[in-house]
Amino acid sequence: KQEVTQIPAALSVPEGENLVLNCSFTDSAIYNLQWFRQDPGKGLTSLLLIQSSQREQTSGRLNASLDKSSGRSTLYIAASQPGDSATYLCAVLIDNYQLIWGAGTKLIIKP
Amino acid sequence: GAVVSQHPSWVICKSGTSVKIECRSLDFQATTMFWYRQFPKQSLMLMATSNEGSKATYEQGVEKDKFLINHASLTLSTLTVTSAHPEDSSFYICSARVGASTDTQYFGPGTRLTVL
DSSP states (O other): OOOEEEEOSEEEEETTOOEEEEEEESOOOOSEEEEEEEOTTSOEEEEEEEETTOSEEEETTEEEEEETTTTEEEEEEOSOOGGGOEEEEEEEEEGGGEEEEOOOEEEEEEO | OOOEEEEOSEEEEOTTOOEEEEEEESSSOOSEEEEEEEOTTSOOEEEEEEETTSOOEEOTTOOTTTEEEEEEETTEEEEEEOSOOGGGOEEEEEEEESOTTOOOEEEOOOEEEEEO
């Protein structure tokens, strides 16, 4: 059974720091892995999607890596800003097109 | 933890038919539910926000007459794809928020719709 774990559950850092969020999954048989951002009271915003054949994706200050064999993904945020404060979720797409979600990391960037 | 279920997990239908997808919060009451759609190899896109007892708020470009959303109870929201066509084939996922004053959402496993 596929399980997705995100560490840490919460993170608070000063503005300007680079940071890494972690996501691990137990079964390497995935179609893709996605990172999402969730703002309070709002729906999801998709940040990055990495296909199973890819190693990383970049968008602006965000970089996501995927090591399928070890069941790990990281989301790197460079030069963090207060506007980056949100909950970040990762999810893997598995057989039967089911999304298995991590519980999220709540990120607070202190001005 | 809180669980959100979706039914069915996958469905195949003929063009022109209507398909209903259910989203249920199993052990909590959800005042707000969100519906998303994801096309192959693309990111998840928000379709609409549904508040219990009121009309759903649709995102720009989403046809409200084609994608009917009903949120009649605090534990159930339904998405009906009317007169489905092959271009509606997609992955639909819902999420549920516990209350108006919380940002905690729980997500369903998704429903794969294939229209022939």
